[in-house]
Amino acid sequence: MEEKNQNELEKVLSLALDLGKGMVQCGAEINRVEETVLRICYAYNIKKTEVFSVISMVYATVISEKGETHTQMRRIYSNAPNFRRLENLNALSRKICAETPDIDRARKDLEKLLGDKRHFDVFICLGYIVAAMSFAVFFGGSLLDAAAAAPIALILYLMNVYIKSNGVNRLFFTALSAAVIGFLAEVFVHFGFGHNADMIMIGDVMLIIPGLMLINSVREMLCGDVMSGLLRLLESIILAMAIACGFAASMLLTGSIL
Amino acid sequence: MDFKQGLIIVITGMLGTVGFSLLFKAPKRRILLNAVGGMLTSLVYVLCCMNFEHEFMQNFFPALVATVYAEVMARVVKAPATPILACSIIPLVPGGKLYYTTYYFVISEMEMFNSTLTELLRIASGLAVGIICISVVVHEINRHKFKQIIDVE
Numbered sequence: 001m002e003e004k005n006q007n008e009l010e011k012v013l014s015l016a017l018d019l020g021k022g023m024v025q026c027g028a029e030i031n032r033v034e035e036t037v038l039r040i041c042y043a044y045n046i047k048k049t050e051v052f053s054v055i056s057m058v059y060a061t062v063i064s065e066k067g068e069t070h071t072q073m074r075r076i077y078s079n080a081p082n083f084r085r086l087e088n089l090n091a092l093s094r095k096i097c098a099e100t101p102d103i104d105r106a107r108k109d110l111e112k113l114l115g116d117k118r119h120f121d122v123f124i125c126l127g128y129i130v131a132a133m134s135f136a137v138f139f140g141g142s143l144l145d146a147a148a149a150a151p152i153a154l155i156l157y158l159m160n161v162y163i164k165s166n167g168v169n170r171l172f173f174t175a176l177s178a179a180v181i182g183f184l185a186e187v188f189v190h191f192g193f194g195h196n197a198d199m200i201m202i203g204d205v206m207l208i209i210p211g212l213m214l215i216n217s218v219r220e221m222l223c224g225d226v227m228s229g230l231l232r233l234l235e236s237i238i239l240a241m242a243i244a245c246g247f248a249a250s251m252l253l254t255g256s257i258l
Numbered sequence: 259m260d261f262k263q264g265l266i267i268v269i270t271g272m273l274g275t276v277g278f279s280l281l282f283k284a285p286k287r288r289i290l291l292n293a294v295g296g297m298l299t300s301l302v303y304v305l306c307c308m309n310f311e312h313e314f315m316q317n318f319f320p321a322l323v324a325t326v327y328a329e330v331m332a333r334v335v336k337a338p339a340t341p342i343l344a345c346s347i348i349p350l351v352p353g354g355k356l357y358y359t360t361y362y363f364v365i366s367e368m369e370m371f372n373s374t375l376t377e378l379l380r381i382a383s384g385l386a387v388g389i390i391c392i393s394v395v396v397h398e399i400n401r402h403k404f405k406q407i408i409d410v411e
Contacts, residue, residue: 027282029340031397081282083341090338127280134274138267139354202357206274207281211351212344218386223393244360251364 006068009046011103013062013072015110016040019093020058021074022114026086030220030228033058036093043097054228055079088113120161128157128207136203141196148194149203152184156207171242177208178246179253186254209243210236264304271300271349278348284341291331295346299324303350313377314384320350321388329396339396343389352381
């Protein structure tokens with residue numbers, strides 16, 4: 001009986017942490033993730049749970065009524081916004097808290113949500129193009145600039161699907177993207193396809209720039225999650241530097257060719 | 259900023275929000291909701307640009323409105339607020355400023371780099387404070403509810 005009880009505790013903890021990890025990877029706020037882990041453990045009658053999370057890991061200890069402790073952690077390497085999955089995970093965690101289903105069944109539901117991976121998606125591709133075109137105009141470009149931003153956005157998306165998903169270093173990938181944007185924008189303008197190279201670049205750079213990350217980091221720090229806020233802030237600064245390096249490379253290249 | 263420019267910003271802000279909703283893999287049924295949020299945010303941004311000189315104020319009020327919108331709509335459609343907020347606030351993301359900051363850094367125009375960097379920080383803090391003002395209140399209410407079922411510090 002005791003054996004089974006311990007096993008059960010580990011299973012609940014494992015379920016809660018995997019769900020938390022999934023949420024962090026989809027772009028959830030840290031305090032929301034911690035709250036979710038707490039709530040799930042509480043739903044399965046664990047009276048005391050300690051949880052800590054930053055953007056690169058989730059870590060939790062549960063203490064049973066007899067005083068046994070169990071600790072597990074999950075390391076998180078990559079994250080990309082995926083709000084559809086985030087909403088599904090959120091719904092699942094609500095369901096778990098409300099109904100406390102059998103743990104094996106809950107795990108099967110979770111695996112199903114975490115499993116759906118698609119490579120090429122027409123809608124995301126469309127999203128890249130629409131976003132790049134709109135922001136080229138938003139920041140003061142002409143319609144021709146928007147038209148020039150579209151093929152670059154398409155190339156960025158293809159790079160994202162075929163290079164980034166192979167686990168390439170993120171900094172290198174960002175610098176490469178910036179270099180491609182800078183180079184193509186200059187070339188397009190040189191041959192008369194577009195009026196202002198910088199408007200084309202800004203439109204496309206919106207796709208890779210860590211602007212949202214910057215806002216989120218300041219927000220998290222003001223909310224009290226200084227740790228993950230700092231990590232996010234540093235990451236966004238480093239990414240911005242990578243973008244600067246990519247631009248520098250493209251400027252050198254176009255300067256010597258055009 | 260005249261009327262035509264403002265109109266262009268509102269329309270492209272909305273389209274940009276739609277683009278980013280697709281890019282962030284938002285559920286299809288939320289795209290219209292996000293688009294309205296993006297339009298509202300850029301509308302308030304345009305109005306603030308006409309009335310305030312300081313970048314902080316220009317970004318504080320739109321961020322405030324976007325957060326209220328996201329929190330209210332999240333309650334209405336019973337979904338988490340973060341995805342709606344992340345999409346609606348997209349038109350305020352200082353992509354242009356960040357671009358010029360890195361650009362001046364690369365061509366080593368240090369004076370221009372300094373001034374754009376300060377502007378960038380003003381914008382970012384305006385946005386963050388705007389979001390915080392609302393989300394602190396919401397967070398307190400949520401915590402109060404949560405406290406009734408589980409004892410958290």
